[in-house]
Amino acid sequence: MSAVAVSRVTETATATRRRPRNPRGRSGPVAIILQVLLFVMYGIPILWILLTSIKSSDEVIGTQASIIFTPTLDAYVRAFEGQDLWPALAQSLIISTSTMVLVLAVAIPCAYALARVGGRWVTIALALLIVLQMMPQTATVIPLFQIFGSWGLLDSTSGLVLADAALLTPFAIVLLRPFFRAVPIALEESASIDGAGIVRRFFSIVLPVARNGVATTATLVFLICWGEFLYAINFLLSPGTYPLSALLAQQVSAFGIDWPALMALSVITSIPILILFAATYRLLREGSRSAR
């Protein structure tokens, strides 16, 4: 998920949403074939996660492709009875939520400032942010590991939150900036004529108008954090404190994988995403444009 690109979706979407969809449109045969193909491509993996998670371990050993089997919730029962699940779920929630809050606290003022002032330094700052948010995560994990080691932040949740927030703040700034730019300057000017100071203007004019952008950014930051496991696996030294994604990554790279258990864990990991997704799908698809 690249930030700049998402902001690109939102910019274009802002410009085009007003137009109704091509009304005379009728899908041709080629389009229908393609749609079916895409359905298969994206439906089958999801279906297989679900199917495998309700099989018993024995059934997976022989052939993994069978469709006819006796469904069992065995894998889920084992997952919920196991020691790891609840702490991992709590850990995931804590990490994702606090990272989201921290990122927004830093990124919102930054993005607003970068949207309102111009000049050469802003251009340089923006270019730097783009470079930063494109950096391979594997390149930052090495120095961070050493810095955290000397700061005593290894194996602590707050250290991980800090690392995740540092990773995602450039992304969030680049993503938020167009939303703040889209707030008409005249709105702020008229408020300032009415005697509102900069703080008041920001909180009661700019922020409410740009709230969709903030919501989109918050959702994406949460989603990425939820799936992040490289930092988690390296900075948290004891597997007992792993979040869900790291637990999953650890199990899938082990030998002799218990597939139903793994798929059950995948489903459990994905359910919060599904809930969040259902709530914010329109935002993700269309980007901005509130009911103004």
Added chain:
Amino acid sequence: MLGLVGGLVAAVALRRSGRLGGILLGLMVFVWALPPVVNGSVWKFLLGDAGLFNTMLHTVGLPSIPFLFDEHFALVSIALVNSWAIIPFNALVFRASILGIPDEIFEAAQIDGARPWQELRYVLLPAVRPTSLVLAVLTIVYAFRSFDFIYVMTYGGPGKATNTLPFLGYLQAFVRNDYGLGSSTAVLAAIFVLVLAIVYARSVRREELES
């Protein structure tokens, strides 16, 4: 690159979307929003020795293919899964830019007697060119820094077949505990991304000046 073309094709297919298309788009975006670990796991499962693909090959009488355990296949598999994962996103961006083309242009093309594929070739493709340029850079960067799928599906193996530069740096530092070597590999990877990022930043700035 496959991800880019696939995204465009999907967007074109979804252009005149009815209800079905809406559901499909939702499904694709949902897959894109899933944690990469989940997607990686399911593909590791599907491509495994007794997985769905090999079982299907067996039923039609073909020998099984070691998708993830053969040097050549492993790299191709990783690349395919990577593009599979990026297609929904590219489709979303292309869709936005296709919806931005005024209807009048298509109407004019139809009055001039353009056949559907001509419409595609002479109206749609030129219109999405700037978008594809930017997406190309983003897709390359995405593929270059892809880490999650490699970690989950092959862990760089078999042998060194799926070691990408960033992943190699990670292995050197955290598996072989050679931080110096790992860091220098990471710097090389970072320089590569830097070059691409500059290209991207320039194109974004040009666009912003125009608007």
